[in-house]
Amino acid sequence: MIRMAFGMVLVGIVVGYTLSAFATTIISDQGWFAASGEPAQARNYMVALLQREAENVNALRPQQDIVSQALAAQAAQQSQQQAKPLSLTYLGGGSSGRLSVQIYAVEVRANDGTQQLFSLALTLLGGKVVGTR
Amino acid sequence: MNEARAAFVLALFVGGLVSGVVVQRLTDSSGRSNPYPSLDRVDEPATSAQVATAILNGDAKTLAQLVDNETLTNLRDALMSPMGTPIADIRSVKFVGATSKAGRVLAGYILSGKDTQGTDAIVGFVLDLENGQIVGVN
Numbered sequence: 001m002i003r004m005a006f007g008m009v010l011v012g013i014v015v016g017y018t019l020s021a022f023a024t025t026i027i028s029d030q031g032w033f034a035a036s037g038e039p040a041q042a043r044n045y046m047v048a049l050l051q052r053e054a055e056n057v058n059a060l061r062p063q064q065d066i067v068s069q070a071l072a073a074q075a076a077q078q079s080q081q082q083a084k085p086l087s088l089t090y091l092g093g094g095s096s097g098r099l100s101v102q103i104y105a106v107e108v109r110a111n112d113g114t115q116q117l118f119s120l121a122l123t124l125l126g127g128k129v130v131g132t133r
Numbered sequence: 134m135n136e137a138r139a140a141f142v143l144a145l146f147v148g149g150l151v152s153g154v155v156v157q158r159l160t161d162s163s164g165r166s167n168p169y170p171s172l173d174r175v176d177e178p179a180t181s182a183q184v185a186t187a188i189l190n191g192d193a194k195t196l197a198q199l200v201d202n203e204t205l206t207n208l209r210d211a212l213m214s215p216m217g218t219p220i221a222d223i224r225s226v227k228f229v230g231a232t233s234k235a236g237r238v239l240a241g242y243i244l245s246g247k248d249t250q251g252t253d254a255i256v257g258f259v260l261d262l263e264n265g266q267i268v269g270v271n
Contacts, residue, residue, distance in 0.1 A: 005145050012149020013156065020157035040164030047165050088169040092229025094243035094255060099215065101257035103241035105172060105232045117234045119241065119259035119271045123215050131215055133257075133271060 038090045042102040042122050045129045050085040050106070062128050083108040086115065100124045172232040180267055181240040181260040182228070188212075188244070189226040200267050207270045212244060214254035222247040229257075238262040 041060055048056035054073040058064060064072075086107040093102035102122045109115050123131035180199065187195040200208065212220055223246040231240040240262065245255045261269035 004142070008142055008145040009149040009152075012146040012151075013153035014149075016150035016153020016155075017157045018153075019150075020154040024157070043167060044165050047167065050169065085169055087172050088167055089171040089174075089232045090167075090230075091174075091232060091239070091241035091259070092243070093257070094227060094229065094245065096245050096253055096255035099255050101243055101255050103229060103243075103257045103259060105239045105241075105259075107172065107234060115235070117237055117239065119239050119261075121241075121257035121259065121271065123257075125215075133211070 038093070039100065039102060039124065039127075041124060041127050041129070042093070042100075042104075043090070045122060046088055046104055046106075046120070050088060060129050062130060083110050083116075091119070098125055172234055175231045175233045175238060177228045177231055178238055178240055178260075178262050178265065180265055181231075181238075181242075181262060184260060184267065185226045185228060185242055189223060191223070200270075204267055204270050208258070211258040211270055212256060214248040214252065214256060216248060216250070216252065216254070218248040218250055218252075218254075220244065220246045220254050220256065221249045236263060 045057065045060045048060065054069075058069050058072060086109055087105075089105040089107075091103040091105055093100060095101070100123070102124065104120045104122070105117060106120060107115060107117045121133045122129050123133075184196065184199050186192075187199065196205070209219075214220055223244060225243075225245050227243045227245075229241045229243055231238055233239075238261075240260045241257060242260070243255065243257050245253070248254045259271045260267055261271065
């Protein structure tokens with residue numbers, strides 16, 4: 001009896017964990033409810049971008065050819081020498097169908113000591129960043 | 134006796150199910166936390182609100198008065214759909230948030246509508262203000 005009770009609880013935990021992980025992935029990839037808050041993919045992309053993690057940035061973009069990946073790595077190295085991120089502020093976003101747009105304000109300090117504040121708008125499709133401006 | 138046993142087993146399963154969901158939500162590491170500080174949010178600037186209203190109403194005359202030539206050109210580029218076509222039928226322009234630092238304000242907007250090919254489109258644009266005047270757009 002105890003073994004059966006333990007087994008049922010265990011099966012319940014596994015099923016609940018799996019369903020929750022599946023639902024989280026689907027909701028996130030489809031961009032559902034993205035208008036109500038900051039999607040994890042957008043924040044992950046921004047953090048990876050500011051920390052010059054070229055591999056993580058590439059992982060959040062649609063599959064790219066090897067030359068584009070190399071160019072992105074070079075750009076990350078160059079920006080590392082140019083500016084230090086000071087703040088990252090999520091302004092908000094919206095979605096239409098599977099497309100979602102998320103807007104951030106980024107503050108950096110350049111090598112000459114000047115501070116700059118600029119914005120980045122990310123366009124996401126199916127959990128991938130398909131455009132930045 | 135059998136019914137009570139069945140109910141007990143079902144309750145154990147449901148309890149495990151709920152526990153599994155809770156554990157997954159607590160251990161979900163798909164989202165990284167923001168390691169940088171965030172700037173304070175500010176209210177929507179009056180000038181950018183007027184620009185947003187002019188865009189929504191298709192009021193080119195007011196838009197021309199509020200925004201200089203170079204910024205208008207940048208605004209036109211910013212309002213291209215992800216497919217690279219202009220958004221011809223604007224249905225909404227929503228203010229999503231603004232922040233400020235050293236006298237500069239960035240005000241973010243989400244515009245949705247249909248592009249010239251009739252496809253639903255959504256774009257984000259940010260108005261850059263200094264001393265209440267629009268000095269740039271992204």
